[in-house]
Amino acid sequence: MSQEQWKSKIGFIFAAAGSAIGLGAIWKFPYVAGTGGGGAFLLIFLLFTLFLGAPLLIGEFLIGRKTKGDAITTYQRIAPNSSWGIVGIIGVVTCFILLSFYSVVGGWIIIYLFEALTGGLTGLSQDQYGMLFGEIIANPLPTLLAQLTFVLLTIIVVAKGVQKGIENASKIMMPALFILFLLIVIRSLSLDGASEGVKFLFVPDFTKLTSETILIALGQAFFTLSLGASAMVTYASYLPKTQNLPRSALSIVLMNIVIAILAGLAIFPGVFSFGLEPNAGPVLIFAVLPAVFSQMGFGMLFFIAFLILFLFAALTSAFSMIEIIVAAMTKKDKSKRKKYTWTIGILIFIVGIPSCLSYGVMSDVLVFDKTIFDLFDYAVSNVLMPLGALLISIFIPLKLSKSELFEEIRLGSHSGKMFFNVWYYLLKYFTPVAIIIVFMDALGLIDKIFG
Ligand code: PFF
Numbered sequence: 001m002s003q004e005q006w007k008s009k010i011g012f013i014f015a016a017a018g019s020a021i022g023l024g025a026i027w028k029f030p031y032v033a034g035t036g037g038g039g040a041f042l043l044i045f046l047l048f049t050l051f052l053g054a055p056l057l058i059g060e061f062l063i064g065r066k067t068k069g070d071a072i073t074t075y076q077r078i079a080p081n082s083s084w085g086i087v088g089i090i091g092v093v094t095c096f097i098l099l100s101f102y103s104v105v106g107g108w109i110i111i112y113l114f115e116a117l118t119g120g121l122t123g124l125s126q127d128q129y130g131m132l133f134g135e136i137i138a139n140p141l142p143t144l145l146a147q148l149t150f151v152l153l154t155i156i157v158v159a160k161g162v163q164k165g166i167e168n169a170s171k172i173m174m175p176a177l178f179i180l181f182l183l184i185v186i187r188s189l190s191l192d193g194a195s196e197g198v199k200f201l202f203v204p205d206f207t208k209l210t211s212e213t214i215l216i217a218l219g220q221a222f223f224t225l226s227l228g229a230s231a232m233v234t235y236a237s238y239l240p241k242t243q244n245l246p247r248s249a250l251s252i253v254l255m256n257i258v259i260a261i262l263a264g265l266a267i268f269p270g271v272f273s274f275g276l277e278p279n280a281g282p283v284l285i286f287a288v289l290p291a292v293f294s295q296m297g298f299g300m301l302f303f304i305a306f307l308i309l310f311l312f313a314a315l316t317s318a319f320s321m322i323e324i325i326v327a328a329m330t331k332k333d334k335s336k337r338k339k340y341t342w343t344i345g346i347l348i349f350i351v352g353i354p355s356c357l358s359y360g361v362m363s364d365v366l367v368f369d370k371t372i373f374d375l376f377d378y379a380v381s382n383v384l385m386p387l388g389a390l391l392i393s394i395f396i397p398l399k400l401s402k403s404e405l406f407e408e409i410r411l412g413s414h415s416g417k418m419f420f421n422v423w424y425y426l427l428k429y430f431t432p433v434a435i436i437i438v439f440m441d442a443l444g445l446i447d448k449i450f451g
């Protein structure tokens with residue numbers, strides 16, 4: 001068995017940040033915040049990210065680096081002859097379903113890029129952008145082709161192996177994305193009526209919070225940090241013992257928060273300035289951003305640059321999803337990597353077809369009142385990832401002693417006892433209790449018991 005390694009410390013941070021920062025922060029955050037009422041949602045999301053997400057991220061990093069295992073063997077190595085491997089299996093299943101619809105949205109970016117490059121997006125009015133996007137995603141053939149292209153790009157890079165494929169590109173593209181976002185935000189904030197959008201994002205209106213939105217904020221916190229699916233366990237397994245894990249985790253959390261807020265600031269001023277509804281759902285960013293860009297000098301050029309970086313951010317997340325599955329199935333045996341990556345990638349594409357068609361010919365096919373796309377998204381974000389996160393937060397303090405964990409966290413970092421204790425108790429008590437309460441609340445059980 002051969003062991004892959006990240007090339008440099010900063011390379012790992014970019015790769016893990018690349019897994020974290022993707023459609024979750026850029027595409028999903030604005031629309032779930034838009035539907036969830038804006039400021040109050042942001043606040044809850046931030047609390048979950050800092051007090052549940054960050055400790056769990058450190059936890060996933062620790063066990064990944066400690067065992068150097070994949071999503072499944074990590075749990076088996078720490079708890080031999082137990083059924084804890086199921087946590088890794090949940091992660092593998094999560095990533096499989098996730099990539100099946102994630103690639104649909106990745107495909108939308110590719111189509112928009114194609115349209116922008118061929119002049120199809122020039123000179124339209126705001127309404128026309130919204131309508132055009134609706135028409136584009138209802139068309140089965142181009143969307144399926146674009147989805148396939150996204151999956152193929154993912155397969156090709158991951159089949160090559162971790163180092164070469166993922167690390168180099170992330171180092172350039174992530175900072176570029178950040179800078180471009182700043183430019184968009186500056187333009188967006190100078191639109192007429194932009195302050196309404198800023199207010200919507202930052203001033204909490206707690207009357208908009210429901211049990212369902214709290215669950216969605218929880219799911220969003222895990223989704224954007226790639227938690228609960230053992231993705232970060234797998235990525236950390238390629239790390240040397242000299243990496244400062246708490247610092248890496250905190251910088252990833254911070255970058256992710258910044259990008260999500262920038263995405264919100266790029267979109268909501270436009271939403272209000274153009275008189276749109278913030279709760280437009282998954283199409284929000286695609287309907288609003290072209291109009292913001294069209295108001296900028298060299299707008300189309302910037303939009304094309306943005307789409308390329310957006311696509312890159314989505315791809316680096318997609319790499320991690322397929323990597324988790326491939327690593328778990330090949331047990332990191334390099335000789336099988338290529339074959340498995342191709343097989344799994346193609347299967348994912350096939351499973352993703354109904355999600356792709358959910359915006360067109362299969363829009364009437366509803367399961368539990370949701371389209372297949374929405375159902376998969378809901379299952380992954382609001383059930384599987386929080387469930388995985390719950391199990392991991394129980395597993396770590398149960399199967400590893402406090403001193404073992406302290407020793408591991410100290411490798412590469414100078415974390416003091418106090419930091420360690422805060423992390424340990426947040427993970428051991430706060431995380432599982434908070435997840436269980438949010439789950440019960442969403443199921444209406446809290447009202448039944450206390451109401
Ligand atoms: N964090 C990614 C995003 O926000 O787009 C999504 C993700 C990647 C979730 C990898 C889970 C995962 F294992």
